[in-house]
Amino acid sequence: MAFARRAFGLSVLAVFLIGAAPKSPPLHQLVALMRAASGDPYRYHITSTAHEKDNDNDVSISADFFGLQFLTRRCDGALCSGTYFDGSQLFSINMNDTALPATGEPALKAIRYINSGMFLSPDFARAGGVLTDMAVVRSEGKAYRAIGVKAPSAAPMYVLADPQTFLVSGVRDFKGAVSFDDRDYRRVGPLMLPFSIYQNGVAVQQYDTRMISTTPLTAPHGLQPHFRAPPLAVPILQASDAPIIPCTLARVE
Numbered sequence: 028m029a030f031a032r033r034a035f036g037l038s039v040l041a042v043f044l045i046g047a048a049p050k051s052p053p054l055h056q057l058v059a060l061m062r063a064a065s066g067d068p069y070r071y072h073i074t075s076t077a078h079e080k081d082n083d084n085d086v087s088i089s090a091d092f093f094g095l096q097f098l099t100r101r102c103d104g105a106l107c108s109g110t111y112f113d114g115s116q117l118f119s120i121n122m123n124d125t126a127l128p129a130t131g132e133p134a135l136k137a138i139r140y141i142n143s144g145m146f147l148s149p150d151f152a153r154a155g156g157v158l159t160d161m162a163v164v165r166s167e168g169k170a171y172r173a174i175g176v177k178a179p180s181a182a183p184m185y186v187l188a189d190p191q192t193f194l195v196s197g198v199r200d201f202k203g204a205v206s207f208d209d210r211d212y213r214r215v216g217p218l219m220l221p222f223s224i225y226q227n228g229v230a231v232q233q234y235d236t237r238m239i240s241t242t243p244l245t246a247p248h249g250l251q252p253h254f255r256a257p258p259l260a261v262p263i264l265q266a267s268d269a270p271i272i273p274c275t276l277a278r279v280e
Contacts, residue, residue, distance in 0.1 A: 054160040057172060057188065062147045064193040066218040069094050069143035072240045073220070077233060088232075093244040095139045111247055112139065115180070118247075125249035134205060137181035141198050142209075146176045146186070155179040163190075171196055194219055215239065 052060070077088040084103055091098040095114035100107050109120040110129070117135060118126035140146045146156060159175030164187070171187035184205070187197040198207040206228070209221035216239050224232040 054158065054174070057174070057193070058147050058158070060193040061188060061195070062144070064219060065144050065147070065195070066216075067144055067148070068092075068218050068220065069145040069148060071216075071218065072242065072244050073215075073218075073237060074240045075234045075237045077235050090234075091240070091244045092143065094143055094145060095136065096244055097139065098244060098247065109247075112136075113246065114139075120247050123249055124247045126247045133180070133182040134184075134200065137176065137178055137184045137200075138198060138205075138207065140178040140181060141176055141184060141186055141195060146178060151178075159185075161185060166197065192219075213237070 072093040075090040079086050081103065087102045089100050096112060098111045100109035106122055108122060111118040111120055111126050112135060117129045117131050119129045120126055145151060156179060157177040161173035161175050163170050164173045166187060172190055174186045174188060176186055177183045182200060184198055184200050186195055189196045194212055195209055199205065208225040210225065211223040212219050212221050215237050220237050222234045222237065223230060
């Protein structure tokens with residue numbers, strides 16, 4: 028895998044690199060260690076569940092992940108809404124399970140590349156992705172290895188890798204507007220997955236369960252029509268280029 032050794036060219040990086048410790052191990056070896064530690068979650072369909080309180084109502088949340096795709100549903104009783112990302116386009120899901128186009132793809136796509144582990148895949152560079160070694164940075168008094176991630180058609184981000192576990196500890200953008208932290212990693216089959224997600228320092232998701240599914244991730248399909256009887260043939264009143272079909276409008280035939 029080819030890796031870029033140049034920085035992204037943003038002056039903000041200088042702040043992080045002050046007092047940085049020597050880079051060890053080298054980037055290609057760090058990537059291999061991170062792949063082995065995570066288990067390549069992008070290769071699996073992962074289902075997750077969570078619960079939260081909203082005005083004393085018990086709200087259930089389900090989330091499906093597979094590669095860049097994800098599907099989340101938030102249900103208050105029988106009423107559900109959610110979000111679907113097909114890998115390039117983001118959709119909002121209404122209560123009828125109909126997907127409607129939404130916005131937010133560049134940053135969302137970058138985060139999915141990282142959270143799915145696809146940025147560590149051998150195919151990442153071949154698809155045009157670039158990893159940049161940003162050496163060691165400190166966050167909240169702890170040292171992390173920082174890796175710049177530029178995925179195809181996605182916003183540039185950088186990853187904080189824990190040097191003890193080789194798991195992703197956090198994701199940051201270069202403007203300081205996006206900050207995600209992955210905590211409470213647990214073993215799920217061959218994978219190590221975070222059960223607590225923090226955004227800008229606030230807990231936004233605490234999963235109850237996470238597991239690997241053997242079924243495919245299917246896109247929302249909306250309401251499906253159901254017919255009580257097979258369709259009937261409708262006779263045409265006369266043969267012409269403009270067929271006339273019998274009908275009734277306001278009780279007038």
